[in-house]
Amino acid sequence: MAAESRKISIERSRLLRWLQNFAVRHGEPSATLHDQQLALAAPDGAEAMITVPFPPLSESTGSLQQRLVDHVLLDRRVGVILVRRGGFGVGLFDGDRLLGHKTGTGYVQGKTKAGGWSQQRYARRRDNQARQLYQKASAAVSELLLPAVDDLAAVVGGGDRAGVLAALEPAELTPIKELLQPRLLPVPDPRLRVLEEFADQFLGVEIELNELA
Structure with missing residues (x-):
C-alpha cells in the first residue's frame, strides 16, 4: 500500500460488522488471499x-470474508509469555478465557552512563538480575505451558523480545519456542491484570487501510 496507509486493530467480535460497513x-x-492476508478492493478505490x-486461514465453505470471520471467532488454546x-x-488461554497463569516480579536495572570499572560492575549486576528473572520465567513456562504443548495452536509473546527469547532458551522449551508467533505485542510490566486483558490484544484483527478507505 501507499505511504498514506494507516493501520487499525479491532476486536474479533467486530470483524463481521466492520466488513459489512466497509x-x-x-x-x-x-x-483475494495473498500470503495469509485478505485483500479487499472496493469499486471506489x-x-x-x-x-x-x-x-x-481455516478451510471452510463460503466466501473468503466469511471464512475469515469463522477463522477469527474460533477459540484456540494459546500460550502467552510476557x-x-x-x-x-x-x-x-482458551479463546479469551485465562485457564491458568503464573506471574512474578523482578528488578533489572537500567543502563548507566558511568565508565570504567563502575560500568563493568554495574553491567555484571544487571546481567545477573536479568538472568534470574529469565530463569523464573522459564520455570513458569515449563510448569504451565509445556504440559499443554500438544494442545497449543500458538504461543504469543509480549514486552521485551530479548527477554521472551531468553525465557525460551532452555532446550526443553524448544517445542514452545517453535510455536512462538513472529509479532511481539507491547505490554506494561506484567501483572495478573495485564495478563487477563492481553487476550484483547492477541485476538485482535489487524487491518491496513489505504487513503481512500
Missing part, C-alpha cells in the same frame, strides 16, 4: 489488507 461505504469489494491471525524488566507473566 461494503456499505465503498461498494462490494473483491477479495478503497483498499483494506486484513492479516489472518493464527495462519493459515517479559519485561519489572517481571514476567505466563498464561494459558
